[in-house]
Amino acid sequence: MSREADQETITIRLNGDERQVPAGLTLRGLLAHLDLHERLVVVERNKEIVRRGDYGEVAVRPGDIIELVHFVGGG
Amino acid sequence: MAVSTGRPRLDEPLKIAGRQFRSRLILGTGKYKDNETMVEAITASGAEIVTVAVRRVDLDRTKEEGILYHLDQEKLSLLPNTAGCYSAEDAVRYARLGRAAGFSDWIKLEVIGDQETLLPDVEGLLAAARTLVGEGFKVLAYTNEDLITALKLEDAGVSAVMPLASPIGSGLGLLNPYSIRLIKSRIQVPVIVDAGVGTASDACVTMEQGVDGILMNTAIAEAKDPVRMAVAMRYATEAGRHAYLAGRMPRREQAVPSSPSAGMLD
Numbered sequence: 001m002s003r004e005a006d007q008e009t010i011t012i013r014l015n016g017d018e019r020q021v022p023a024g025l026t027l028r029g030l031l032a033h034l035d036l037h038e039r040l041v042v043v044e045r046n047k048e049i050v051r052r053g054d055y056g057e058v059a060v061r062p063g064d065i066i067e068l069v070h071f072v073g074g075g
Numbered sequence: 076m077a078v079s080t081g082r083p084r085l086d087e088p089l090k091i092a093g094r095q096f097r098s099r100l101i102l103g104t105g106k107y108k109d110n111e112t113m114v115e116a117i118t119a120s121g122a123e124i125v126t127v128a129v130r131r132v133d134l135d136r137t138k139e140e141g142i143l144y145h146l147d148q149e150k151l152s153l154l155p156n157t158a159g160c161y162s163a164e165d166a167v168r169y170a171r172l173g174r175a176a177g178f179s180d181w182i183k184l185e186v187i188g189d190q191e192t193l194l195p196d197v198e199g200l201l202a203a204a205r206t207l208v209g210e211g212f213k214v215l216a217y218t219n220e221d222l223i224t225a226l227k228l229e230d231a232g233v234s235a236v237m238p239l240a241s242p243i244g245s246g247l248g249l250l251n252p253y254s255i256r257l258i259k260s261r262i263q264v265p266v267i268v269d270a271g272v273g274t275a276s277d278a279c280v281t282m283e284q285g286v287d288g289i290l291m292n293t294a295i296a297e298a299k300d301p302v303r304m305a306v307a308m309r310y311a312t313e314a315g316r317h318a319y320l321a322g323r324m325p326r327r328e329q330a331v332p333s334s335p336s337a338g339m340l341d
Contacts, residue, residue: 015131034134040141041132042176047168049175067131069172070141073113074128074158075103075243075270075292 103292237269246273275311282315
């Protein structure tokens with residue numbers, strides 16, 4: 001069995017879907033886990049925008065509602 | 076692409092919220108078939124401001140990587156929008172996300188009232204405008220062609236009033252030139268016509284009303300050749316602007332000869 005399968009996970013609501021992510025992540029860790037560039041993504045956690053400088057300090061907790069947004073084409 | 080006439084200055088720059096722009100054309104970045112065409116069209120149009128939307132990151136990564144990779148922010152100012160928002164509360168939320176994403180406090184505020192026409196919800200628009208101005212946003216407010224709403228938006232402290240020419244994405248052109256002129260005559264902040272322009276003549280006629288600029292997306296993105304349409308829009312916007320500044324001749328019901336009536340042979 002791989003180490004990852006052994007790893008403890010938590011459930012969060014991420015961009016509208018329930019999702020299992022490793023326990024103990026910060027937002028920075030979450031973005032890295034998702035392979036996303038933190039410079040290009042804005043994080044809203046439980047309806048509060050998190051300042052980019054705080055990604056390394058804010059912990060992801062079970063039940064968090066997290067929205068990851070960025071700019072797309074629009075008029 | 077200023078045409079040289081030997082005159083020192085053919086037009087004033089467009090001034091919005093203390094910033095100056097040479098181009099009076101603002102472009103949306105939606106609906107292009109690919110990013111290369113979009114970038115080429117923006118360049119061809121001469122636009123210095125482009126709008127972008129705020130949406131969820133696609134976590135499956137099947138589609139796009141985000142538009143910021145493709146837009147040169149040294150040359151282009153990004154104007155996030157609140158497109159798709161149907162309440163003041165949603166619009167304020169999207170505006171805050173846009174500010175966090177782009178490091179700029181400019182926002183193109185849309186509060187939509189109806190899915191079929193995408194016409195603005197004036198009540199929500201005014202409420203959101205007041206909140207966002209209070210939070211230090213530079214609000215460019217998409218609105219209908221109603222003077223009273225425009226006056227209230229200006230009172231609320233918006234940086235530009237953006238009445239529609241016709242519904243978003245309709246390409247019907249300028250339906251109500253009188254109302255647009257009326258708004259322009261009463262509003263001190265820039266008036267930028269947003270939405271409804273379908274082709275170059277629409278852009279030209281719109282600028283001939285004396286407005287400060289035009290924002291468009293679909294007319295270019297959905298043209299068979301978007302880059303060429305962007306060129307056409309650039310010329311049309313400038314042509315309409317100069318025609319307005321030049322002042323048109325009066326309309327007459329009778330013909331008046333252009334050649335002298337004197338000196339004719341017997």
